Amino acid sequence: ADVRERFVARNPESLKQHEAACAVMPGGNTRSVLFYAPFPLVIAEGRGCRVRDADGHDYVDFLGEYTAGLFGHSHPVIRAAIDKALDAGINLAGHNLLEAKLARVVCDRFPSVELVRFTNSGTEANLMAVATAVVATGRSKVLVFKGGYHGGLLSFGGGASPLNAPYDLVIGRYNDVAETERLLAIHGPELAAILVEPMLGSGGCIAGDRSFLGALRAGATRHGALLIFDEVMTSRLSPGGLQQALDILPDLTTLGKYVGGGMSFGAFGGREDLMALYDPRRPNALQHAGTFNNNVLTMAAGHAGMTEIFTPSAVLALNQRGDDLRTQLNRLCRKHGAALEFTGIGSLITAHFSAVPVLTPADAAAGDPRLKELFFFDMLDRGIYLARRAMMALSLEIGDAECTGLTEAVEDFLLSRRPLL
Numbered sequence: 536a537d538v539r540e541r542f543v544a545r546n547p548e549s550l551k552q553h554e555a556a557c558a559v560m561p562g563g564n565t566r567s568v569l570f571y572a573p574f575p576l577v578i579a580e581g582r583g584c585r586v587r588d589a590d591g592h593d594y595v596d597f598l599g600e601y602t603a604g605l606f607g608h609s610h611p612v613i614r615a616a617i618d619k620a621l622d623a624g625i626n627l628a629g630h631n632l633l634e635a636k637l638a639r640v641v642c643d644r645f646p647s648v649e650l651v652r653f654t655n656s657g658t659e660a661n662l663m664a665v666a667t668a669v670v671a672t673g674r675s676k677v678l679v680f681k682g683g684y685h686g687g688l689l690s691f692g693g694g695a696s697p698l699n700a701p702y703d704l705v706i707g708r709y710n711d712v713a714e715t716e717r718l719l720a721i722h723g724p725e726l727a728a729i730l731v732e733p734m735l736g737s738g739g740c741i742a743g744d745r746s747f748l749g750a751l752r753a754g755a756t757r758h759g760a761l762l763i764f765d766e767v768m769t770s771r772l773s774p775g776g777l778q779q780a781l782d783i784l785p786d787l788t789t790l791g792k793y794v795g796g797g798m799s800f801g802a803f804g805g806r807e808d809l810m811a812l813y814d815p816r817r818p819n820a821l822q823h824a825g826t827f828n829n830n831v832l833t834m835a836a837g838h839a840g841m842t843e844i845f846t847p848s849a850v851l852a853l854n855q856r857g858d859d860l861r862t863q864l865n866r867l868c869r870k871h872g873a874a875l876e877f878t879g880i881g882s883l884i885t886a887h888f889s890a891v892p893v894l895t896p897a898d899a900a901a902g903d904p905r906l907k908e909l910f911f912f913d914m915l916d917r918g919i920y921l922a923r924r925a926m927m928a929l930s931l932e933i934g935d936a937e938c939t940g941l942t943e944a945v946e947d948f949l950l951s952r953r954p955l956l
């Protein structure tokens with residue numbers, strides 16, 4: 536209660552903005568994930584790895600726009616690319632000089648992607664990938680996993696969302712090979728697709744076991760279903776995405792977030808024979824229009840970001856930084872005997888207040904939500920901005936000083952809240 540009260544007292548302008556927003560948006564909200572009680576901070580501006588809220592408090596941005604903010608705020612290279620695109624004119628109603636260049640980069644980088652199409656969000660990319668699988672296989676069932684998040688219309692966080700697209704969904708248990716084999720034996724011949732994140736992102740940065748993901752690959756092949764890797768969050772975890780690090784190639788891959796340089800972005804791609812269904816030179820080609828699929832701002836920002844900034848060596852360095860930070864944070868938790876664990880891979884990290892190692896969504900769900908809330912508000916108090924669900928996605932602008940600042944803030948939290956932990 537004390538930390539919430541301080542939050543309210545410190546943030547009158549955010550509260551005022553929230554109240555005004557409530558008059559025109561439900562709960563003042565247009566992105567569900569951003570809401571938390573008593574009201575969410577309004578962020579007024581950001582530079583590099585820092586953001587400033589509407590009341591003028593500065594934070595180190597460890598949230599990194601839920602992974603889309605990989606390049607930090609207004610990176611000069613991205614800005615220059617966007618300026619150049621603006622000068623050439625937006626909304627050109629034609630193929631432009633940039634889209635095939637970004638597509639080339641994506642196909643070169645991600646090993647399963649032979650051909651790619653762009654969308655405007657990760658949500659749309661996943662809907663398109665699943666629809667492609669339904670058409671390609673002539674089947675209707677889709678195997679997904681509890682704890683998975685593929686956008687608001689394919690969301691399995693606490694169970695299936697009532698907003699989910701009306702596919703015939705089979706919901707399995709993430710990282711449970713025996714249960715997966717059982718479901719495959721029952722539903723395999725009717726499956727159009729298996730849709731999975733190779734690491735659960737919003738589900739708590741829980742890495743997929745190689746044996747689990749390998750069983751999905753083998754099961755899909757055995758039953759003639761398509762394996763779709765949702766790499767919207769995980770594509771940053773090696774130069775060629777998590778699929779490359781795991782050496783498990785899906786039939787289709789979906790991308791989003793940072794690949795568009797911080798602009799609205801999504802993409803789905805994969806096997807040439809599947810993507811060729813959209814080739815308009817073919818009779819009865821599938822139609823996938825989309826006014827903004829090739830919008831020049833995204834194409835320019837994404838191409839600059841992927842070629843000039845997030846090069847393969849930058850990918851490796853960022854993940855090393857994340858792994859070092861996670862190791863350091865977990866060492867602190869052990870040192871102070873706290874039932875707190877930082878999970879994830881590379882630059883993606885989530886804090887879980889759990890007495891058992893967090894290997895599945897069920898382990899994550901067993902953690903105490905009140906401690907997570909306390910952690911969130913305590914971190915804000917210490918100038919650290921992260922997701923309310925205690926997720927962090929390092930941007931390239933986060934350096935040694937910021938990582939040291941975070942570990943100090945976490946140690947301070949562990950010491951000051953010791954009786955509760």
Ligand code: PLP
Binds near residue numbers: 686732765791800
């Ligand atoms: N897939 C995953 C794994 C995601 O984390 C997200 C967004 O958080 C999406 C899909 C949806 O992407 P978007 O928010 O761009 O629609």
